[in-house]
Amino acid sequence: MTEAVVPQSVGVAGGGRMGAGIAQVFAVLGAQVTIAESGDVEAARRRVSDGLDRAHERGKLGGADPAEILGRVSVVDGVAALPPALDLIVEAVPEIAALKVQVLAAVEAVADSGTVIASNTSSMSIAELGAALTDPSRFIGMHFFNPVPASLLVEIVRAPHTRPDVVDAVRGWVSLLGKAEVLVNDSPGFATSRLGVGLGLEAIRMLEEGVADAESIDRAMELGYRHPMGPLRSTDLVGLDVRLAIAEHLAATLGDRFEPPALLREKVARGELGRKTGQGFHTWN
Incomplete structure (x- = not known):
C-alpha cells in the first residue's frame, strides 16, 4: 500500500447524523468538505458545529479551534451542487436501496473521473449499488459507525469490480483519520x-x-x-x-x-x- 495522502477535498451526500459525523472527521483531518443536503441545509451545518463543540469540550481536537475547522465545511442544496473536483464523495443517506441508487447516480453525474465514490451503507451489496454507476470500478463501501467522531472502526467493503488502487486509497484515508479498518469482501450485512x-x-x-x-x-x-x-x-x-x-x-x-x-x-x-x-x-x- 502506498503512503497515504490527506484528501484535499471531500464531498458527503447527506447531512444527517452519519453524514455530519463523516464531514466532521474529514474536516478535522484538514480536508475541505462539502455536504450535499436536500432537506434542512442549516440543520446539517449545525450538526457539524455541535459535534465540533462537543469534541473540543472533551479535548479531542488537540487544541484546534472548532470555528476554524468549521470554516472548512460548506453545505450545498442537493448533490447537483457538489463541486466536481473532489478526491472522495461518500454517500450517507438512509438505508433505502432506491434512494441510495438515485443519489449515487446523481453523484457520478457531477464527479470527475478521478473521484472515488463510496457508500456508507451498513448492509446493502456494494456490487448491486454499483450497478447504478457507469464506472463501478471506483466504487467502494466505507461503513462508518455511530457516533462517527468517537468510533474506532471503519469497515471497508470491496466489491468484485472495485479497483485495487481505490481500496489502497481508502485504507490510507481511514488510517489518517486515526481509525482502524477491517477489509471485507462484498456480502449482505458484511461482517x-x-x-x-x-x-x-x-x-x-x-x-x-x-x-x-x-x-x-x-x-x-x-x-x-x-x-x-x-x-x-x-x-x-x-x-x-x-x-x-x-x-x-x-x-x-x-x-x-x-x-x-x-x-x-x-x-x-x-x-x-x-x-x-x-x-x-x-x-x-
Whole structure:
C-alpha cells in the first residue's frame, strides 16, 4: 500500500447524523468538505458545529479551534451542487436501496473521473449499488459507525469490480483519520452488521419471551463478555427503524434467521426508535 495522502477535498451526500459525523472527521483531518443536503441545509451545518463543540469540550481536537475547522465545511442544496473536483464523495443517506441508487447516480453525474465514490451503507451489496454507476470500478463501501467522531472502526467493503488502487486509497484515508479498518469482501450485512444484527435480534427475542428484562440482557453481555454496550442499548443507539430495515434486508437475502421479531416491528410502529426519540428498549434523557 502506498503512503497515504490527506484528501484535499471531500464531498458527503447527506447531512444527517452519519453524514455530519463523516464531514466532521474529514474536516478535522484538514480536508475541505462539502455536504450535499436536500432537506434542512442549516440543520446539517449545525450538526457539524455541535459535534465540533462537543469534541473540543472533551479535548479531542488537540487544541484546534472548532470555528476554524468549521470554516472548512460548506453545505450545498442537493448533490447537483457538489463541486466536481473532489478526491472522495461518500454517500450517507438512509438505508433505502432506491434512494441510495438515485443519489449515487446523481453523484457520478457531477464527479470527475478521478473521484472515488463510496457508500456508507451498513448492509446493502456494494456490487448491486454499483450497478447504478457507469464506472463501478471506483466504487467502494466505507461503513462508518455511530457516533462517527468517537468510533474506532471503519469497515471497508470491496466489491468484485472495485479497483485495487481505490481500496489502497481508502485504507490510507481511514488510517489518517486515526481509525482502524477491517477489509471485507462484498456480502449482505458484511461482517459487522451481520454479526451485530444477529445478536441484537436474539436479544429482542429474549426480551419478547420474558427471559430477562432489557437491563439484565445488556449487563450480561457487558460484564460477561466485555461488550462495551449491550445489544439492546446498541439497537437504541443505532435506531430501531434502522435496525429493522437492515434485518428485513438480511432476511430477504440470507434467510429467516434474520426475520425481525414482532416486538421490534411494534416499537417502530409506535415511534419508539431509541435514543433519537427518547424511548426504545431503554429510556433516554
